[in-house]
Amino acid sequence: MPHFTKPEAGSWTENYPELGTSPVNYEDSIDPAYYEAEKEAIFKRTWLNVGRVEQVPKVGSYFTKELAVADTSLVIVRGKDKEIRAFHNVCRHRGNKLVWNDYPGEEVKGTCRQFTCKYHAWRYSLDGDLTFVQQEKEFFDLDKADYGLKLVRCEVWEGFIFVNLDPEAQPLKEYLGEFAKGLEGYPFHEMTEVFTYKAEIGSNWKLFIDAFAEFYHAPVLHMKQAVKDEADKLFNVGYEALHYEIHSPHSMISSWGGMSPPKDLTIVKPIERALRSGLFGPWEAPDIEGLDNLPTGLNPGRHRAWGNDSFEFFPNMTLLIWKPGWYLTYHYWPTAVDRHLFEANLYFVPAKTARERLKQELAAVTFKEYALQDGNTLEATQTMLKSRVVTEFPLCDQELLLRHLHKTVADYVKEHTDAAQ
């Protein structure tokens, strides 16, 4: 018996008939040619979130973003006019990487008045104009106006900076659609205290999204995280979401939040009881505006047991908002068919007291303990998918978002290949 009502169609999956219910083929996560197709069809054409406005607080603040999956590196900078722009990180003289420190592959950040190339000292303004050429007279009819940095589409939604390598792409807000509209007004700008985790994972990028887009695995893989009695109970009950919704290419899952605070304090670890915090974050919300009247896009099922909503913004951004007033983002940056860089950011309202800070520390440390288990599992999955001993995998109703992700990727790849023929 389901604990929460399913749609009239009978299941969440059948509520979206275009997804079907048959087993899913995972060739898309092991075939190197498919990976090349994804680069062209998806990562060079969709809006990618590369950071937040707080990372470029003042004129001249910049950071670089390595986009192996789009075969480029970008520099994101706040210009003299306060606008945030993105440029390909390449010098127009002989193609040296413009902004980097000792190691060309490593991302950097800082503040400057202009960009100077290490190779022959060509200089560019914060707006990307070429302003100085060393021994300019040695060149032939060189018009500096023709050699500015290559601009990349860059737009901001609710403080999140997105780029798109396709100049023809539709505007960001239109692309993000319903879900983004429903989240507008959430006090993201108050949650400026950040914990950033990074890891290199030996799996296809989609497999990590799969792991965070379903909680069906949680009572099993993460069983030992809970105290014994609670773990047994969770295992027997299993997992059901409150609500699922798809506005293709994006999707979301809405979940309960019984652990913040738990009804029965004996079910949580002593440290959680002492600090009143844990995986679900500090149990009490911070004292800021904007949390009492949540935007309409949150808790779409209008459930009393609501605890969090997790949005999958296609292709590679997860935005997870917790009821007690903090949020997380995950990014999955592919580097090869069987590798990707995983980045998780936890955002809190800055702690005013040590006690608040300790609660955040517990939430952040707990996140890592879980994520290590997830990451390790993925490498095991990748190697066995690669064996191709089994090629078709059944997905349950709680794995709806995975079904949707793999189908969306396939649709993008197909549309792009068809158009090229």
Place this chain on the structure above:
Amino acid sequence: MLPSEFAALEPFSEWILESERDRYSKRLASSMEEMQSFYDAAFPLLEQASDHLDKFPLSELPEQERNLLLLMFSLVNVSFPVEVWKQARVPDSGAAYMDLVVEPKV
């Protein structure tokens, strides 16, 4: 190194560490006995430490108080092996790693 009320924790001052990376490494390098005795001494003082630290603005903690907070961060880190794992490593995490590259300053 610590405020006088917390003198009982002085023997564990090697757990006063600046970053999560340091705290997690020390956890991996410690035996269960070492972590258990640190936990047994520190956990009962967590509430008192929070009360004490909350008398100061977080951004202006005096040095001894800051040490106490860092020590409590370590307590949070070792609570996992002590309360649930019974080992320093996260079970089922194999060779996976996760680096905390940005954390709020204290």
